[in-house]
Amino acid sequence: MFWRGVIGYLPVNIMQGLAGFLGIIVFTRLLPPADYGAYALAFSVMSLAHMLSFTWLEAAMARFYTERSVAEGLPDHFTTLYRMFAWLALALPAPVALILWAWPMSGALKAAIATGLASILVRSLVKLAQERRRAAGDVSGAAVLDIVWTSGGFLLGAGLALLGFGGAAPLAGPGIAAAICLIFALPVELRNLQGGRFRPALAGRYFAYGAPVSLSLILALAIATTDRFVIAADLGQSSVGVYQAGYSLSSRTLDVMFIWLGMAGAPAAIAALERGGKAALDAVAGEQSALMVAVTLPAAVGLALVAQPLCAVMIGPALRDGAAHVTPWIAASAFFAGVTTYYLLTAFTLGRRTPLLLLSMAIPASANLVLTLVLIPRFGLQGAMWATLASYALGAVAAYALGRRAIPLPLPWATIGKVAVASLVMGGAVLLTPQLGGGVVELGAKAGVGVLVYGIGALAFDIAGARSRGLRLARALQLRLA
DSSP: OHHHHHHHTHHHHHHHHHHHHHHHHHHHHHSOHHHHHHHHHHHHHHHHHHHHHTHHHHHHHHHHHHHHHHTTOHHHHHHHHHHHHHHHHHHSHHHHHHHHHHSOOOHHHHHHHHHHHHTHHHHHHHHHHHHHHHHTTOHHHHHHHHHHHHHHHHHHHHHHHHTTOGGGHHHHHHHHHHHHHHHHHHHHHHGGGTTOOOOHHHHHHHHHHHHHHHHHHHHHHHHHHHHHHHHHHHHOHHHHHHHHHHHHHHHHHHHHHHHHHHHHHHHHHHHHHHHHHHHHHHHHHHHHHHHHHHHHHHHHHHHHHTHHHHHHHHSOTTTHHHHHHHHHHHHHHHHHHHHIIIIITHHHHHTTOHHHHHHHHHHHHHHHHHHHHHHHHHHTHHHHHHHHHHHHHHHHHHHHHHHTTTOOOOOOHHHHHHHHHHHHHHHHHHHHSOOOSSHHHHHHHHHHHHHHHHHHHHHHHTGGGHHHHHHHHHHHHHHHHO
16 A cells, blocks of 8 residues: 555655745745745744644544444544534634734735635645545545645646735635635535434544644644744844745755655555554555655755755745755755654554654754744844754654654664765765856756766665665566567
8 A cells, every 4th residue: 555655646746846846936036025924924824723723633534534444434434524624614714803803914914814814624625535535545536636736726826926916825826726626526525424423422532633633733833933933023024035935945845755655654554553453564664764764865965965056946036045055954954854744753643642742742842942032033044944953853853752652663774874875975976066157057967966876876775675676677677578
């Protein structure tokens, strides 16, 4: 199931990468720094509101689908989740509107936040449909839904930015795209409710499981976004735009890879544990973690090495110089964050020890708050980068240590060592590549050298089975041609 997901979700990974990179290219050029900063702040507010309200339902859909299907209780599962969604959807708009009306802020920022908050309901319904498809092993269905939502959201957002909607445009586009997706996806999902009954016991169980997940994600959001609000207060909204540009470029590049492997790995791990026990889980988790390190660690190193030419190509002139300074630090931070979120923290959801998940996120969140408040006023954007890297590294250590009390997950130490050596060799080769004036030519040359050198190292060390899998593929092609 894991490798089927890896292959099946590859088009999603490609589309998310294209949309993410094009979003940076387009929005950093169409939006002035202040509007781009408003978008960054509004996105943080929207994410917080979503996590406070609906994320626990999405988590319960993913975690309990297999269990309820084995027990032949899926109609009750769906009815309970969607009934809770309906109640929350009716209860939330009034207080949200009141808070938004009373909160003093600029008109542009208020418009962006209002747009993001208005899109939460449709976004959550699409997420529920995605989680159901992923949990059921419907790779193609989940992939198609994600591709349409991602591509449509980018195109609509870019069009709205051209029309002058400012910082609200990148949020309105995905919201409209989600509503369009629901026209086709929601009737299919609602058919799953037929014959089901709302069960308060299930609702309580789902909330007990999902609420700590939501709160832990809020803490993760705090780590990722607290610095923006402190930067805005100390350095101004334009500095938020500069920081967000470099942050988005690094984190989005690595997030695409982590999300891809997480989309394949999480459902496979749950199915393996429910159907085959700990031994089956260890086999799946071992493959996932080895492939994750083999792909993302060299990517983080490569991002740091090509920060200058990459920002020259990807980011608008008003933001690129500052973003190039931010990118290497956030690349390292994004590696620790991705490994923690998409692998180490799954120990708590697999073991249903979500209160421990909350504790594991409270440690780096608290550290980040203290470091941000201390370092940013004194060192500016550099202090924000130091605080972010230290917090995510501490979070990885805390997640690994506490995760062993839930379900110990294997760490691929041999693969980590091989990847580190291959990445060091790759880094030396990239640093020796001549400077070619920046831009596309220099970026292409350095990226090409890095990929080639790391690829040779991956084959030489047989990283994550690269050599053995390559030989099997070559034999299969040879037999097919024969």
